[in-house]
Amino acid sequence: xxxxxxxxxxxxxxxxxxxxxxxxxxxxxxxxxxxxxxxxxxxxxxxxxxxxxxxxxxxxxxxxxxxxxxxxxxxxxxxxxxxxxxxxxxxxxxxxxxxxxxxxxxxxxxxxxxxxxxxxxxxxxxxxxxxxxxxxxxxxxxxxxxxxxxxxxxxxxx
Numbered sequence: 001x002x003x004x005x006x007x008x009x010x011x012x013x014x015x016x017x018x019x020x021x022x023x024x025x026x027x028x029x030x031x032x033x034x035x036x037x038x039x040x041x042x043x044x045x046x047x048x049x050x051x052x053x054x055x056x057x058x059x060x061x062x063x064x065x066x067x068x069x070x071x072x073x074x075x076x077x078x079x080x081x082x083x084x085x086x087x088x089x090x091x092x093x094x095x096x097x098x099x100x101x102x103x104x105x106x107x108x109x110x111x112x113x114x115x116x117x118x119x120x121x122x123x124x125x126x127x128x129x130x131x132x133x134x135x136x137x138x139x140x141x142x143x144x145x146x147x148x149x150x151x152x153x154x155x156x157x158x
Contacts, residue, residue, distance in 0.1 A: 042094070046083065048101075048109040049076030053134035067133040071104045071146055072112075083113035101125040103135070104143050111152040 013021070052070040053061050061067065072080065084092045098119045100110035103126050110119050127135035137143075148154050 041096075044087070044091075044095070046109070046113070048072070048103075048105040049079035049112075051076060051105040051134060053132075061134060062132050065133055068136055069104045069138040069143070070134050071150060072108050076105070076109070077112055077150065080109040080112035083109075099125065101127075102137050102140065102143065103127070104138070104146055105134075107143060108147055108150060108152065111147055115153060 049072045052073055053064075053067045054076075055073055056064065056067070095114065095117050098110050098114040098117050100107050100119055100121050102121050102123050106125075107119075107121055121140075123137075126137060
């Protein structure tokens with residue numbers, strides 16, 4: 001007795017057939033989407049150095065208005081300036097662009113850690129949904145004044 005076609009066991013797919021199927025389903029990048037001569041970009045996500053608000057108690061952080069968009073502690077500045085050695089020269093030199101939050105602690109970290117690189121400050125890269133003082137941005141002018149006062153080269157801020 002012959003098996004009906006609906007009950008047949010499908011033949012196993014080859015590795016190439018499975019790859020082609022995943023390509024059709026959009027689960028793999030299409031080889032045609034990459035231009036010849038382009039290379040993949042590496043993205044490093046770096047958290048800011050220790051902020052002044054991190055040094056005070058949890059309750060003070062919630063209400064102390066002196067912590068409004070605060071900057072870095074001496075330790076936070078040291079951490080920012082050590083980024084090059086932590087990344088190593090090859091990785092550090094390969095960086096094409098640094099993108100930062102407008103919050104003082106993040107921008108200060110970017111300026112101190114990546115002074116040789118272009119830095120793009122993007123307003124929407126910041127804390128949201130939190131109204132504690134350290135997460136409320138100040139004017140760009142006030143932030144720049146603090147950065148210069150903390151030792152950031154004014155040319156970096158152009």
